[in-house]
Amino acid sequence: MYAEERRRQIASLTAVEGRVSVTELAQRFDVTAETIRRDLAVLSNEGIVHRVHGGAVASQSFLTAEMPLDARYRSASGAKSAIAHAALRYLPDAPGSGIFLDAGSTISNLASLLLDDPRAGSWSIVTRSLPIALELSGGGLTNVHLLGGTVRALSQAVVGDTPLRALALMSADVAFIGTNALTVDHGLSSADPQEAAVKASMVANARTVVVLCDSTKLGTDFLVSFASLDDIDVLIIDGDAPASILAEFESRGVEVVVVED
Known part of the structure; x- marks a missing residue:
């Protein structure tokens, strides 16, 4: 090692x-x-x-400082790539299915893989990430919907009341969600209340919630929780995560998928 x-x-x-x-x-x-x-x-x-x-x-106990977007892309890059590949199995098969794509580096890895999926043209893809929307639309997908609102500079993601109103009228078959931190007690959390609010709305309006989280996020807490373990259907994480804490997630009804980078 x-x-x-x-x-x-x-x-x-x-x-x-x-x-x-x-x-x-x-x-x-x-x-x-x-x-x-x-x-x-x-x-x-x-x-x-x-x-x-x-x-x-x-x-x-609680973190407040967030990494810049470019630093997030560099951190645990191998693990994030493996997590994104594992997430492909949770993509819907039915034409016309709806997908929520959150923002963040691991979700961006997944978005890049969608361009090679022949089913992608039949899905309705909703994202709050400006870089993801640009990549998918630039790759030829015509069914990509970027939520309106204020673009937060640090994450290049849409926040505010406008995306919340839009998401309240939507539903998705599956939501792929990223997180800044994950613990048993505090669930998924973010440093920014506006980011957390939009993430929570995506979680609430999806039939299946798949969380993509590398092990560096495990056991840390940011101030604002946007989902509990009860809201999560699947957690995809790399093999550096302690087995004891993953077992606790499973005991709470979360399907845990462990990948090797």
Whole structure:
């Protein structure tokens, strides 16, 4: 296992469990205690964990700072690609089906794959993402609907009352949703109330909700929850996610699909 992958797993474990010890981590990853201390030092410098005697604790309970869009595309890119490919099995077969596409880097990976699907021309695709709408329409799809409203600069996604009014009159067979964070207690969450409101409306007006979430989001919380585990039908996540927390999701009725990047 590469050091970067190990540190990603350590970050997820710390966020989920609250506290980790050097001894337990060394045993878990079959490395020396000194290697774990170096990993924790790196994560501490990045503000992901806080070092304490014998281990580390999660740096904070609720996050407020969001990564810029270009940084999101670079983060966990292999995992996001694998997650997007796994999501293809949940695309509807029936012509005329409706699809909601949320915004975000993992959803963008999925959107790119739709251009190669011969069924795509028969679907009605609704998105709040300006980059996704441009890519799909530029790829020749004529049935792409971009929600109106204010484009939020940080995410290049539509927010505000206008998309909420439009979504209230719509329904989709399946919604593919991204998230900034995911926990058992707080569900899916976002730092921005307007982003959260539109995401929540997509979730509420879809028959099936498929969440695309890489493991770096697991165990962290942003301030605004937009969906609970009860609202989720499927969670697609990479193999760096701790098995114990995935089992808890499954016990709550969520279908969990684990992919390898």
